[in-house]
Amino acid sequence: MKSYIERIQQVYSDLVVNQCEHNENGQNNDVLMVNESLVFRFPKYEKGIEQLSQETAILEAIHNRLKLPNLIHGIDHSNQERSVRFLKATI
Secondary structure, three states, X not given: OHHHHHHHHHHOOXXXXXXXXXXXXXXXXXXXXXXOOEEXXXXXXXXXXXXXXXXXXXXXXXXXXXXXXXXXXXXXXXOOEEEEEOOOOOO
């Protein structure tokens, strides 16, 4: 997890990491939730990179059509990492 936090701070130098949860059980990605508001996904395999690219394209296509905050926080195309804003669901 330390290497992921270092990578996040390298790309998002203004982000202060106060709290971090690591989920490495994903099939295609390791996932870190930072400060209970940002989700960073790190692909494990080529399939994960492809999936993130597709999901990013969908979010970019629909973000102006929904009454939601911009979900895409950042994209690092050099390493195919993605971060998105976390929305807590309420029922």
